[in-house]
Amino acid sequence: MDNRLILDKNNIWVVPQKTSSTISYPERGNDRCFSIEDESFWFRFRNDAILTLIEKFPFAKDFVDIGGGNGFQLQELSRKLPDRTLALVEPGYAGCLNAKSRGLDNVYNTNIQDFPFAKYDIDGVGLFDVIEHIEDAFSFLEDISARTPKNTRIYITAPAYGWLWSHHDINAGHVRRYDAKALRELAMRCEMRTLYAGYFFSYLVLPAFLLRTVPYRLGIVKTNIAKDTNKSISKTPCAVIPAKAGIQCFQGVLDCPIKSGNDNECDFTNGLLSKPTQHAPGDFILNLLKKLHALEMRRFAKKGISLGLSCAAVFETR
Numbered sequence: 001m002d003n004r005l006i007l008d009k010n011n012i013w014v015v016p017q018k019t020s021s022t023i024s025y026p027e028r029g030n031d032r033c034f035s036i037e038d039e040s041f042w043f044r045f046r047n048d049a050i051l052t053l054i055e056k057f058p059f060a061k062d063f064v065d066i067g068g069g070n071g072f073q074l075q076e077l078s079r080k081l082p083d084r085t086l087a088l089v090e091p092g093y094a095g096c097l098n099a100k101s102r103g104l105d106n107v108y109n110t111n112i113q114d115f116p117f118a119k120y121d122i123d124g125v126g127l128f129d130v131i132e133h134i135e136d137a138f139s140f141l142e143d144i145s146a147r148t149p150k151n152t153r154i155y156i157t158a159p160a161y162g163w164l165w166s167h168h169d170i171n172a173g174h175v176r177r178y179d180a181k182a183l184r185e186l187a188m189r190c191e192m193r194t195l196y197a198g199y200f201f202s203y204l205v206l207p208a209f210l211l212r213t214v215p216y217r218l219g220i221v222k223t224n225i226a227k228d229t230n231k232s233i234s235k236t237p238c239a240v241i242p243a244k245a246g247i248q249c250f251q252g253v254l255d256c257p258i259k260s261g262n263d264n265e266c267d268f269t270n271g272l273l274s275k276p277t278q279h280a281p282g283d284f285i286l287n288l289l290k291k292l293h294a295l296e297m298r299r300f301a302k303k304g305i306s307l308g309l310s311c312a313a314v315f316e317t318r
Contacts, residue, residue, distance in 0.1 A: 013108045037072045049200040057314045059124025067130035071099030117147045125154045160311040166216035183313040192315040199308025203292040
């Protein structure tokens with residue numbers, strides 16, 4: 001174990017002089033996500049896909065969730081695998097505090113360079129919506145591979161398709177979007193095996209294109225930054241800054257609680273659950289999405305999906 005690590009007053013492992021982060025992610029991102037994760041349609045249903053992927057390609061020993069944010073995915077995984085040792089690595093301290101509030105142990109406010117891999121018997125690594133925030137994903141994965149044993153499985157999710165690029169990506173601090181081919185090529189460059197590469201959220205591709213990408217290309221939405229580039233960092237993640245009600249409603253569907261009804265309190269202007277809004281999706285839309293999601297998860301578990309708003313992959317180190 002690295003002697004630099006200390007357990008602070010909140011039972012979070014920290015390094016007094018932490019290695020600088022290369023991740024493009026807004027400073028307040030974790031707190032904003034924490035306010036919606038437990039009930040959000042998008043977070044809940046993405047987690048279903050992650051758990052399905054892990055069940056299909058299981059790890060056998062310890063697991064570390066790198067860039068694990070508020071611990072939402074790791075909490076769900078700990079419920080499924082209560083006998084496993086799980087750890088969370090998150091460079092943002094707010095995310096670590098939120099993870100501790102969820103009852104998680106082994107929370108590290110570090111980067112991968114400072115995490116004590118040798119302390120654990122890790123053969124599973126989670127990178128859930130992480131690599132799209134990293135400029136040099138190849139070096140990042142190479143570093144993980146060098147620190148983990150042979151046959152370690154790396155589970156990845158990321159936003160799919162460069163042609164879906166929009167204001168949402170800029171506001172979220174994305175560097176790029178991926179597809180299954182790009183993920184396979186990345187694994188090949190890192191000399192890893194690709195056990196799986198595919199997609200999920202197939203039913204959200206068309207709405208995302210029409211209500212995010214098209215308005216962005218037409219210039220009718222604004223980003224949170226002065227200069228619009230493919231590498232920009234915003235101060236408002238998990239959200240959009242929309243100009244039209246349709247864009248607000250689409251983001252509202254993603255952020256809204258799964259339990260819908262008149263008591264919904266969804267402010268879709270900034271994607272947070274804060275106050276009632278006229279853009280709240282009705283029960284019909286949410287129930288339809290639930291049914292579509294259930295059908296997709298059955299296909300996802302059997303043979304995979306060939307199109308989706310998000311892509312997923314499982315790599316295995318050699």
